[in-house]
Structure formats: structure tokens, C-alpha cells
Amino acid sequence: MRIGVLKEPPAETRVSLLPEHIAALKKWNVDVCIERGAGEQAFAADIKYTEAGATVCSREEVLQSSDIVLSIQLPASAELSALSSKVLLGVYQPLFQAAQMKELAEKGLTIFSMDMLPRTTRAQSMDVLSSQANIAGYKAVLEAANLFPKYFPMFMTAAGSIPPAKMLILGAGVAGLQAIATSRRLGAVVEVFDTRPAVKEEVMSLGAKFIEVEGAADASKAGGYAVEQSEEFMKRQKAKIAESVAKADIVITTAQIPGRKAPILITTDMLNSMKNGSVIIDLAAATGGNTEQTKNNETVHYNGVRIVGNSGLASTMPSDASKLYGKNILNFLQLVITKEGQLNLNFDDDLVLGTCITDKQQVIHNRVKELIN
Numbered sequence: 001m002r003i004g005v006l007k008e009p010p011a012e013t014r015v016s017l018l019p020e021h022i023a024a025l026k027k028w029n030v031d032v033c034i035e036r037g038a039g040e041q042a043f044a045a046d047i048k049y050t051e052a053g054a055t056v057c058s059r060e061e062v063l064q065s066s067d068i069v070l071s072i073q074l075p076a077s078a079e080l081s082a083l084s085s086k087v088l089l090g091v092y093q094p095l096f097q098a099a100q101m102k103e104l105a106e107k108g109l110t111i112f113s114m115d116m117l118p119r120t121t122r123a124q125s126m127d128v129l130s131s132q133a134n135i136a137g138y139k140a141v142l143e144a145a146n147l148f149p150k151y152f153p154m155f156m157t158a159a160g161s162i163p164p165a166k167m168l169i170l171g172a173g174v175a176g177l178q179a180i181a182t183s184r185r186l187g188a189v190v191e192v193f194d195t196r197p198a199v200k201e202e203v204m205s206l207g208a209k210f211i212e213v214e215g216a217a218d219a220s221k222a223g224g225y226a227v228e229q230s231e232e233f234m235k236r237q238k239a240k241i242a243e244s245v246a247k248a249d250i251v252i253t254t255a256q257i258p259g260r261k262a263p264i265l266i267t268t269d270m271l272n273s274m275k276n277g278s279v280i281i282d283l284a285a286a287t288g289g290n291t292e293q294t295k296n297n298e299t300v301h302y303n304g305v306r307i308v309g310n311s312g313l314a315s316t317m318p319s320d321a322s323k324l325y326g327k328n329i330l331n332f333l334q335l336v337i338t339k340e341g342q343l344n345l346n347f348d349d350d351l352v353l354g355t356c357i358t359d360k361q362q363v364i365h366n367r368v369k370e371l372i373n
Contacts, residue, residue, distance in 0.1 A: 001341045002031040003333075004066025005038050006059065008073055013041035013318035014325060016070035016090070021326040022052035025333075029341030033057045033066055042318040067343060070329065074100075084108040087336075087343070089329065091115045091128060094357045095259030096287075098371035105358035110345070114332065116365065118354040126332040126351070130174045131324040132314040137178030137254070139313040140281040144250045145186060147279045147306055153187020164189045168244045169208070170265050170290060171254035172199040175283055179252045180206045191244050195229060195237070211244060213237045241265055246273040251280045253290035259367065266291040276304035285309030 003025060005016050015038050017025075025032050032054040036046060046056045063069065063079060068087040074080070074097075075088075085108050092113040094101045104111060114128040124130070145152055148165065155162040165188045169176050172194040180203065183190050190208035200210040215233045229237070245251060245266055256262050262284035271293060282289045285296040289309055293302045300307040314321045335352050338344050347353045357365045363372060 001029075001068070001337065001343060002033055002066045003068045003070060004033045004057070004062035005035060006062055006069060006071040006075060007035040007038040008041075008071065011312070011315070012073055013315045014072055014322045015039045015042045015044060015318075016072055016322075016329060017326045018042065018044050018322050019048040019052040019054070020323070021330055022049065022054045024330055026053045028337055028339060030337065031055070033062050035059050035062045039322075042322040044319075044322070068333075072325070080104060080107065080109070086110070087112065089114070089332075092357070094365065094368045095371065098363075098368050101357050101368055102363055102372050105361055105363050108361055110359045111357045112332075112336075112355045113357050114328070114355060116355050116357065116367075117332075118350060120351070123351055126328050128325055128328045131328055132321060133173065133175040133254075134178045135317050135321050135324075136283055136311075136313040137175035137252075138182050139316055140175070140252045140283060140310075141179050141182040141186065143308060143310070143313070144252065144279045144281050147308070148250055149277045150249065151187075152183070165249045166247055167191070168193070168248035168251045169254070170194075170241070170251065171256075172196070172203050172210075173254060175254045176252070177202065177206065179254070180208045184208065188250070191248070193237075193241060193244070195233075211240055213240050237265075238267070242267075242270050242273070245270045249275065249278055251278070252283065253280065254283045255290050256284045256287055259371075261288040262290055264288075264290065264292055268292045271302055271305055271307075274303075274305045278305045280305060280307045282307060282309045283311055283313065286311035 022032050034049045034054045034056050036056050050056055063083060068089060071090045074092050087110045089112045093115060094113050117123050117126055150165060151162050152165045154164040167183045167188040167190045169179050169190060169192045172192050180190055180192060184207045191211055192203045192208045193211040203210045213236050253265060255265055280291060282291055282294045284290045285294050291307055293300050293307050294309040296309045298309055335349055336343060336345055357368055363369050
């Protein structure tokens with residue numbers, strides 16, 4: 001069996017596997033083919049892949065000779081049109097690309113999308129969303145600190161006292177929790193909002209204040225994701241958030257609902273109440289954003305507030321992002337590759353089934369099928 005690793009588009013600095021990951025695949029009797037220059041932006045030179053036992057190839061050879069093709073983003077449509085009977089593994093957001101998934105199924109491609117991995121205890125070592133969100137939460141705070149025109153920590157000086165920055169974090173998932181921890185290390189005072197009361201204890205253990213709103217819908221069966229809320233709850237939530245936004249120097253938003261547009265948590269009226277020089281880092285920008293003024297991959301200057309729409313902050317730290325992503329991928333590949341190096345798609349395994357989008361010229365993932373029918 002051969003696994004191929006493609007070079008990502010220029011804006012994507014990560015790579016699916018680093019040289020340090022190759023040894024494990026060689027032990028499974030798997031040949032590894034790396035597209036020339038695939039690891040450059042993650043500071044992994046071709047020679048390092050060669051030394052680890054991989055073969056450096058052209059892009060065409062990777063696509064044509066590999067049984068499993070690893071690519072964080074989907075290859076170009078023209079390239080996919082020339083493929084058949086291949087397994088593709090990456091992060092393809094099929095709930096937003098259902099029509100394309102159907103087209104690829106008809107071409108005979110088997111597609112695994114790691115963003116659809118069931119959120120279970122057994123899946124934690126393969127959870128690319130969590131490993132990358134952890135980086136995004138960390139980098140969001142550093143980005144905010146770079147843009148914010150004041151100190152984060154409190155300072156007592158001979159010239160006077162500087163109060164600590166007031167941080168508001170919307171969403172206490174993996175990214176939000178890392179943002180709390182990083183903000184606290186830098187000395188900010190942190191408030192946190194989340195619709196899930198179960199995260200209160202964890203938020204408080206990191207030294208932040210948890211903002212409670214009663215009447216949230218039960219999210220215990222949502223696999224760690226947020227769920228849609230009632231209109232009455234949304235009104236109470238809006239009022240609470242408005243109070244905190246008006247006081248905040250920095251806001252980091254992380255709220256997303258799988259397969260749906262990100263909820264608007266910060267309205268234009270709220271933005272108008274913010275202090276001049278305030279900063280918002282919107283990690284949900286790729287799915288519409290959590291503010292009414294967010295634009296994906298842009299920094300918007302609105303009424304003295306800078307709104308940074310960036311859902312790809314993990315790519316700004318490509319070495320560690322690729323290290324963690326590659327380990328997630330290796331752990332998942334153990335489920336579909338035998339010790340003899342043969343492909344074995346065991347759909348009795350809930351993780352294999354839950355991550356597979358297309359197989360045998362059909363869309364087999366139930367949620368994606370619902371979007372097509």
C-alpha cells in the first residue's frame with residue numbers, strides 16, 4: 001500500500017504528515033510518497049522526509065500512485081476528476097459541500113473527513129478539530145495582544161497604575177478554554193459565556209468568571225458542540241452579552257454549530273457600545289462569524305473597534321499544528337490499515353463509519369445524505 005501526501009494551497013501552511021510520522025507507517029509496511037515541497041511552510045524539508053524513509057514525488061505521481069491521499073484541503077476539481085478508486089483523507093467540511101461530495105462519490109472516490117469524527121472518548125487521540133482549536137485559542141489571544149493598544153496585566157509604576165485588560169470569551173470549547181488560560185497567563189481579567197452550564201466549573205478553575213443565563217437547551221448529547229437555542233433564551237443571552245461587551249477591551253468569539261451558519265452573538269448596536277481601541281477576534285468567521293460586521297479573512301475597522309475574522313489561526317503555527325494533526329491522522333489510520341499494510345474499511349467501527357462521507361459511488365454519511373435529498 002502507498003500513502004501520498006499532497007502540498008496544500010499557498011494559504012494553508014500545514015502539512016498532513018511530518019518526517020517524524022513516517023517511521024510509524026513504515027512499520028506497518030506502508031510506502032509513503034510526499035509531494036515535492038509539501039512540508040516547506042511547516043519547516044519540514046524534502047531531505048528530512050527522504051531520510052525518514054519516504055519518497056519525494058511529483059504531484060501527479062502522488063495522485064496517481066497512492067491508495068490513500070492525504071490532503072488537509074480538497075485538491076482542485078480538475079485533479080479530482082482524473083481520480084477514481086482512491087481514498088481521500090482530510091478536513092473537507094462536507095456539511096457545507098454536500099453537492100460536491102455527491103459528485104465525488106459518483107467518481108468512485110472514498111472520502112473521509114476528519115471534522116465529522118464522532119466526539120467520543122475513544123476518538124480523542126484522532127480529534128483534529130480539538131488539536132487545531134487549541135492552537136487557535138492560544139494564537140487568538142496573542143493576535144489580540146498584538147493589536148490592543150494597551151497592556152494586558154495590571155501595572156503599578158511610579159508614573160501611575162495601569163488597570164488590567166478586560167477580556168470576554170464567547171464559547172468555552174477547546175479554543176475558548178485555551179484562550180482563557182492564555183489570557184490569564186498574560187494578566188487579563190476574563191469573563192466567559194457559554195450555553196452549556198456543565199463547563200462552568202472548568203472555566204472557573206482557570207481563573208475566569210462564568211456568565212450564566214438560565215434556560216439553555218440541553219447540549220449533553222451534542223458531542224461537545226453547541227446546539228440551537230430557544231428564542232426566549234436568545235433574548236436573555238443577548239442582554240447579558242451586551243452588558244459584558246460594553247465593558248470588554250477584547251472579545252474572542254468561538255461559537256459554531258456544525259453544518260450551520262455561526263450564530264450572531266454581537267450585534268452592530270453592541271459594537272457601537274464598545275470602547276475605542278477594542279479588539280474582536282472572530283474564530284467563527286469561516287461560517288459567517290459571530291458579529292454582524294465580521295468578514296472572513298479580513299480585519300474590519302468599525303467605529304474604533306478592530307474585528308479580525310480568522311478561522312485559520314492554526315496555520316499561523318504550522319510546525320506544531322502539523323505535528324498534532326499528523327499524530328491525529330496516524331491514530332485514525334490504525335483503524336483502516338492492517339498490520340500487514342492492507343486497507344481495511346471496517347464500517348462496524350463507529351469512528352470509521354462516522355468519518356466516512358462517500359464509498360462505493362454513494363454518499364453514505366447520514367447527515368450529508370439529508371442535505372442532498
